[in-house]
Amino acid sequence: MGEQQLPVVVIGAGPVGLAAAAHLVGRGLEPLVLEAGPSAGTAVRDWSHVRLFSPWAEVVDPAAEKLLAPTGWVKPDGATYPSGGDWASLYLQPLADVLGDRVRYGAEVSGVSRAGRDRVVDAGREEQPFTVHVAHADGTEERITARAVIDASGTWTAPSPAGGDGLPALGEKAAxxxxxxxxxxxxxxxxxxxxxxxxxxxxxxxxxxxxxxxxxxxxxxxxxxxxxxxxxxxxxxxxxxxxxxxxxxxxxxxxxxxxxxxxxxxxxxxxxxxxxxxxxxxxxxxxxxxxxxxxxxxxxxxxxxxxFRPDTSILSELRLNLDERLEAPVALAPLIDPNVHSCGTVYPHGAKELSHPEKDVYVVGMKSYGRAPTFLAMTGYEQVRSVAAALAGDQEAAERVELTLPETGVCGGAGLFDxxxxxxxxxxxxxxxxxxxxxxxxxxxxxxxx
CATH class of the missing domain: 3.50.50.60 (FAD/NAD(P)-binding domain)
Known part of the structure; x- marks a missing residue:
């Protein structure tokens, strides 16, 4: 199978992962979304009782809406605010259903590498496709070959501890x-x-x-x-x-x-x-x-x-370039660093800022921000629009900015030791x-x- 026929593996069927799949479909590329949980938006469902501070108009991705429209899906009132449960049941699950067998549940990614090449090997590295190691809920394992990998697995499973030094406080685990x-x-x-x-x-x-x-x-x-x-x-x-x-x-x-x-x-x-x-x-x-x-x-x-903080262990055999403080891509980190930024907006960004030395690997969504706060869903949607364009070879669209972000309303960067x-x-x-x-x-x- 030629590389162009291989799927783009998307890790995570959350808001940004499913939006990535929608943009890839729109570009004529074949996505394969691997979700560890039993349904779309598994992490979102964990906070189903919490209401979003972004209205429906800002949490529905345009490419996803285009896929949903022919099914008779009716977009909720754009001025109203969904709960996490609303977001999952009224938008994420219908989107995953439209994508059909392009979304697999109970499929936990345990590692990603270049086929036949560990992190050390240079020879022929970029010519090799990716191999994605998957553990299924039924106990079986699988190796999936991919032309590119988009990690939208988020940070929900890695909350930061109470300890002021970034490590669990003494006695925190015992309590x-x-x-x-x-x-x-x-x-x-x-x-x-x-x-x-x-x-x-x-x-x-x-x-x-x-x-x-x-x-x-x-x-x-x-x-x-x-x-x-x-x-x-x-x-x-x-x-x-x-x-x-x-x-x-x-x-x-x-x-x-x-x-x-x-x-x-x-x-x-x-x-x-x-x-x-x-x-x-x-x-x-x-x-x-x-x-x-x-x-x-x-x-x-x-x-x-x-x-929360990102867990990049599944990408440990790939060559990533992450900021030493935020654990975000080095080109993105200066735009979101809470040690520097106070009031104001984060510049929209895409494939260029999210790229790594390992070609065709992108960490997107909340996980792309590393330890930085104030991530918005529409930031993730813009990220994957750009990434899908880059993977399709449309560099002009990948570099084009199609989003204006609202002011954060958060002053005095969270990274400061006040x-x-x-x-x-x-x-x-x-x-x-x-x-x-x-x-x-x-x-x-x-x-x-x-």
Whole structure:
């Protein structure tokens, strides 16, 4: 079989993976989507209770919509906001169904390489197709030969830990039964019972943390004794709660305003400048200990929402060029680096920024951002439009920008090591005491000192 007849393997049947398949079909290329889960959007279904801050108009890919139209599929109202469950059932699964046997479920990719060439071998490397090693849900294995590989497997399975140094805090693994790494579904009676009337620490400063705080505040209105302790590694500033009304994605701005209201109304207290070093047991409760040995009053549960990180182990036999900080492609990293960027938009980007020394391998979607935050679905759609054009040999289309991104509404890059508010930074100044922000009525304080 000639290389042009081989499929382009797409890893992951999530929003960006399925969009990649739609664009490849539109280009006359044959995709083969390998999904480890039992259905389209398996990861999305895990957060089916969470509402997107992008409306339907921005989470349906144009090439996918073109494939769906002949089936009688009706696009939801573009001005409304889907939940994760809506996105999966009303769009992702119908799209996967249209693609038919081009999508295989229960097919977990365990590795990708050049056929007959490990990472070290130079000779004849680019002339060889790719070999994709697949483990099926029934226990069988398969080797699939591909002309190109698009990794859209995401980062959902690799949440970042509570530890302020990027590693699990001491005791974090031992306390795993009391620690969650996802926004809780409080409509689930068992989950609701876990947090109702309890004191819960929420670690993180992004949209997921805002969502968890808002959910817990709503629970607190109905269940006395429910309280959240919001743990921030930095200080409170004008950007802490996101862009608010200035955010060009209004629903995202509203998340931050809801988080602010949770604090101001006394349903949550904020502890700033706190980097978790240890999780200790205090009877049947947990105590968080900071790097400076400050201790937070005991909590019943901990929700860690400190972002995700890419797992590139399945690509370890390929030659990737990744930024040493973000684990994103080196040409993309400067555009999204939270150490540098504050307010503003990320430039649209495509095949050029996503390319690697290993030709015809692309990491796209959330995984392409590595550890950087604020990824949008339409960013991924633009990525795969460009990648499909490049694989089809249409360089002009691959380099063309067809997307204008909204302002992020997020200021003060997340990668910065900020001092608590009111503390001036100086060379190496890292020893200021974390502060507990007392806003509203009834918010308990953290104990201890430095």
């Amino acid at each position: 795993a039964g009391r620690i969650a790494y996802r926004v809780p579904d409080l409509d689930d009676p068992a989950v609701r019972a876990r947090y109702a009337g309890r004191r819960t620490a929420v670690i993180g400063s992004g949209a997921s943390a805002f969502t968890a705080l808002a959910y817990l505040a709503e629970l607190a209105k109905e269940e006395p004794g429910t309280h959240a302790v919001w743990i921030l590694r930095r200080g409170i500033s004008g950007s802490t709660f996101g862009g608010g009304e200035a955010d060009e994605l209004p629903a995202r701005g509203a998340l931050g305003l809801r988080a602010r209201a949770a604090v101001e109304d006394g349903y949550a207290s904020a502890v700033t400048g706190f980097r978790t070093a240890a999780v200790e047991m205090d009877g049947d409760r947990l105590v968080l200990v900071g790097e400076d040995e400050r201790r937070i009053d005991a909590v019943d549960e901990v929700i860690v929402l400190t972002g 001092e608590p508010e009111g503390t001036e930074q100086s060379g190496g100044g890292c020893c200021a005491a974390p502060t507990t922000l007392q806003i509203g009525v009834g918010a308990p304080t953290a104990s201890g000192g430095c």
